[in-house]
Amino acid sequence: MMPTAHVSAMPQQVCAYLDIRPGETYVDMTVGHSAGHSRLILEASTPDGRLIGIDRDAEALESAKKALACFAGRFELYHSRYSELPQVLAEARVERVAGVLLDAGVSREQMLDPKRSFSFTSTEGLDMRMDRIQSLSAWHVANEYSLKELTRVLRRTGRGREARKVAAGIVTAREGSGGIHTTAQLAEIIAATVARGYGRYRTRRTHPATPWLMAIRAEVNDEEAELQSGLRRAAEALIPRQGRLVCLSWAGHEHGLVRRTLRELSSPCTCPPALPCVCGKKPLIRVLTPKGVWPEAAEVAHNPAVRSCRLWAARAL
Numbered sequence: 622m623m624p625t626a627h628v629s630a631m632p633q634q635v636c637a638y639l640d641i642r643p644g645e646t647y648v649d650m651t652v653g654h655s656a657g658h659s660r661l662i663l664e665a666s667t668p669d670g671r672l673i674g675i676d677r678d679a680e681a682l683e684s685a686k687k688a689l690a691c692f693a694g695r696f697e698l699y700h701s702r703y704s705e706l707p708q709v710l711a712e713a714r715v716e717r718v719a720g721v722l723l724d725a726g727v728s729r730e731q732m733l734d735p736k737r738s739f740s741f742t743s744t745e746g747l748d749m750r751m752d753r754i755q756s757l758s759a760w761h762v763a764n765e766y767s768l769k770e771l772t773r774v775l776r777r778t779g780r781g782r783e784a785r786k787v788a789a790g791i792v793t794a795r796e797g798s799g800g801i802h803t804t805a806q807l808a809e810i811i812a813a814t815v816a817r818g819y820g821r822y823r824t825r826r827t828h829p830a831t832p833w834l835m836a837i838r839a840e841v842n843d844e845e846a847e848l849q850s851g852l853r854r855a856a857e858a859l860i861p862r863q864g865r866l867v868c869l870s871w872a873g874h875e876h877g878l879v880r881r882t883l884r885e886l887s888s889p890c891t892c893p894p895a896l897p898c899v900c901g902k903k904p905l906i907r908v909l910t911p912k913g914v915w916p917e918a919a920e921v922a923h924n925p926a927v928r929s930c931r932l933w934a935a936r937a938l
Contacts, residue, residue, distance in 0.1 A: 629657030630869055630927045631916050635722060638867045638909065638934035641665035645719035648710075648858070650703055650851060652676040654730040656685035658722055663692045672696040673713050675706070677752040677842075681728065702752075703851025710858060719864055721855035725848050725879075726871040727751065727838070729926070739838065741808035741828050747801065749838045762837050763801045768792050777836040777845075777874060783815060787833055790814035808834060835872065845878060852882045856905040859937035866906060868933045876913065879933050883908050887935065906935040 635658060641647065643666050649659045652674040659674050666672075674689075674696055676682050682698045689696055699709045703723065710716070731751065732739045738748045738759065749759035762774065771788035778784065794810045795801045801810065811830035839845060855866050870879045889902035913931040921928045 629655070629661065630724070630924075630930050631914075631920065631932050632658070632661055634914055634916075634932050635867055635869070636661055636665050638932065639720040639722060639865050641670070641720065643667060644669050646671040646673065646715055647720045647722070648673045648675065648706070648718050648855070649722050649724075650675045650706065650855070651722075651724040651728075652681060652685045652698065653724070653728045654678075654681045654684040654688075656688040658724065659685065659689060659696065660692075662720075662722070663689065663695060670695065673709065673715065673718070674698040675701050675703075675709055677702050678728070678731065679752070679754070681730070684730075703847045704854060706851065706854040706858060717860040717864065718858055719860055720867070721858060721864070722867050722869075723848075723851050723855060724869045725844070725875050726869075738804040739834075741804055741830055741834055743804040744806075745803070747804055747807060749804070749841045751842045757841055759804070759807075759837050759841050760802070762840055763791060763807055764795050774840045775833055775836050777839055778832040779874070780832070787811055787814050804834065807837075839874075845874070848875065848878055849882050852879065853886065856886050856935070856937065859906075861937055864937035866935045866937070870913075870931050870933065871929055876931050879931075880913070883933060883935055904938055906937055909934040909936060 639647065639662070641662055645666060647662050647666065647670065649662060649672060652659050653676065656674070659672055663670060663672050672695060674685060676685070679700050682700055686698060697713055701709050727739055731737050735743050735745045738746050747758065747760040747763060766774065768788055771791060772785045775784035775787050790810055791801070801807050808828060808830040811833045812828065816829040852868060859866060868879050870876050883906065886905045887908050889904060890898050891900050891902065892898045910933050913933050916927045916930055
């Protein structure tokens with residue numbers, strides 16, 4: 622499974638849509654190990670712009686602190702989730718911000734760390750946690766979830782008919798072998814279930830277990846609920862008529878979820894179109910990129926991992 626995120630994807634577009642200015646406060650909700658986007662924001666907001674950085678990976682925050690050392694005094698880092706943005710802003714004594722960046726998915730460093738076991742080739746456990754402090758891991762999903770629960774998780778792939786088949790294959794394999802203990806082992810079980818003549822898949826660019834492993838990863842990290850909540854919390858935190866929200870999504874289910882959530886935030890009224898509004902729900906944002914923005918060909922050529930990335934932007938109302 623290839624990395625689903627790159628630390629500084631679409632840098633020019635991110636800075637342009639955030640409309641970064643000196644003297645303002647910005648939030649990077651996924652700082653990452655290299656803090657690439659955070660560095661861009663701090664550089665563009667020189668000399669007195671402020672950055673509030675958030676990441677659910679404590680190890681990433683330690684690395685980011687070193688990467689941003691040259692901006693000492695202008696940034697603060699918090700070990701937190703997207704959904705906890707209001708608490709972070711309260712602790713930082715900030716009421717509203719000029720911009721929020723949310724980069725969904727797994728970082729390149731996490732993906733390449735064998736101990737995290739995100740890759741289908743990992744033989745060092747079955748973890749997949751972005752936050753190593755939380756208790757739920759991929760091992761628990763693969764070995765303790767019931768057939769019904771596994772089927773629910775795997776339906777995230779959009780392959781409803783195959784989801785139960787794959788779930789049954791996992792249950793059968795774990796009962797017959799004393800458990801599933803590595804991502805490589807789980808990937809082999811899934812591939813053998815969904816791919817006839819599995820040997821011919823070994824040379825393909827995408828491993829047949831990839832979407833199913835991504836679904837399990839999303840369950841472990843509660844990715845969909847966190848992404849949806851993070852977008853809403855970010856929209857609520859923006860300075861009215863000025864603040865900008867930028868989100869980078871990396872997979873088909875993320876693209877759809879971001880698009881739907883931004884649409885709900887920009888058109889929340891549930892009243893019949895022909896009748897006056899009585900629900901009282903007001904739009905928080907105006908979407909600037911209804912169909913999303915793809916990376917330019919030159920960036921994809923330089924960094925193929927960014928080929929699936931899409932940028933979404935909105936302005937506060």
